[in-house]
Amino acid sequence: MHRHRNPSRALFGAGALTLLWIAAVVFRTGAVVDAAPAGWPPSEGPPAIAAQQTPAAPAQQPQAGATFVGEETCLGCHDDQKKGYTTTMHGRRDHPRSPAAKQGCESCHGPGSRHVDDPSVAGSILAFTKVPPKEASEACLTCHARNNHALWDGSIHDARNLTCVSCHSVHDFKSERAQLRTATERETCATCHRDKIAKLDRSGHMPVREGKMECSTCHNPHGSTSVRNLRIGDSIGELCTSCHADKRGPYLWEHAPTRDGCTTCHDPHGSSNDRMLITKPPILCQRCHVMVRHPSTIYDRALIATSARVYARSCVTCHSAIHGSNHPSGQRFLR
Numbered sequence: 001m002h003r004h005r006n007p008s009r010a011l012f013g014a015g016a017l018t019l020l021w022i023a024a025v026v027f028r029t030g031a032v033v034d035a036a037p038a039g040w041p042p043s044e045g046p047p048a049i050a051a052q053q054t055p056a057a058p059a060q061q062p063q064a065g066a067t068f069v070g071e072e073t074c075l076g077c078h079d080d081q082k083k084g085y086t087t088t089m090h091g092r093r094d095h096p097r098s099p100a101a102k103q104g105c106e107s108c109h110g111p112g113s114r115h116v117d118d119p120s121v122a123g124s125i126l127a128f129t130k131v132p133p134k135e136a137s138e139a140c141l142t143c144h145a146r147n148n149h150a151l152w153d154g155s156i157h158d159a160r161n162l163t164c165v166s167c168h169s170v171h172d173f174k175s176e177r178a179q180l181r182t183a184t185e186r187e188t189c190a191t192c193h194r195d196k197i198a199k200l201d202r203s204g205h206m207p208v209r210e211g212k213m214e215c216s217t218c219h220n221p222h223g224s225t226s227v228r229n230l231r232i233g234d235s236i237g238e239l240c241t242s243c244h245a246d247k248r249g250p251y252l253w254e255h256a257p258t259r260d261g262c263t264t265c266h267d268p269h270g271s272s273n274d275r276m277l278i279t280k281p282p283i284l285c286q287r288c289h290v291m292v293r294h295p296s297t298i299y300d301r302a303l304i305a306t307s308a309r310v311y312a313r314s315c316v317t318c319h320s321a322i323h324g325s326n327h328p329s330g331q332r333f334l335r
Helices: 007-035 047-053 071-075 079-085 113-117 133-141 185-190 194-199 236-241 256-260
Strands: none
Touching (some): 185 194
């Protein structure tokens, strides 16, 4: 015999399960509310989110009501800073935009009367190494906001919380130009970009290592409208062809990698291969050209004795116009 299910019993069972589920939710919610810290309403979200929404502490600012005391008063205690300050553009009183032509030290650090009264009070003077990076940069940008520095706001370095005093020093600089904290520009860049600087010592020809170029020859550390803070153009190819004009297109027959960018085949920061290639040919070419017209197994015993591709310049021994060709018969980049 077949048993028939009672619809009312099934409905009652579903209703009981629903009530149990609601009770469990209410119980767990009550437990959370009971465990919540005092002064925290449940409607405002969990403590982690509430903490994120809490406004940050105000930036360190010179105290209100402070007045200017004059540069001589500052130098009464900070005489060591005068040595580096007076020999630079900042110390030229004949230059109308220099700090020395205005309020001297207080042009950058703010009014110093509160600091003179009690130097131990935090925020009594603008100390560039102790304030948030954004605030330190804003003080410098009151003067240095044009030309190379015009695109600092929102740049890669600004977004990573670097500031002007991360690289430069007004009072204790080591370089001959740009008032850098280190003796050379390369050393300054190496404090962060160690992987790029390490490539300069590879065996390939490298103009930066020879002193013919600097990092800032290609990059603008203060910001740029292009990728990688490049100084020229909107792409890597435009920057490279600003010097290597003979490689500039457009060509009648274009080689696809040149359209994608020079760094597809070259490493601009240094290489141990000829012509700063990222790897030796023919392996470089065979990353794309596999089993096309030529055998890809060039190191095979039957081919190595006769294949000219393992000697000299490999593929470019024949395909010499590898960056592109304007010859009517240049589709194979032979000329």
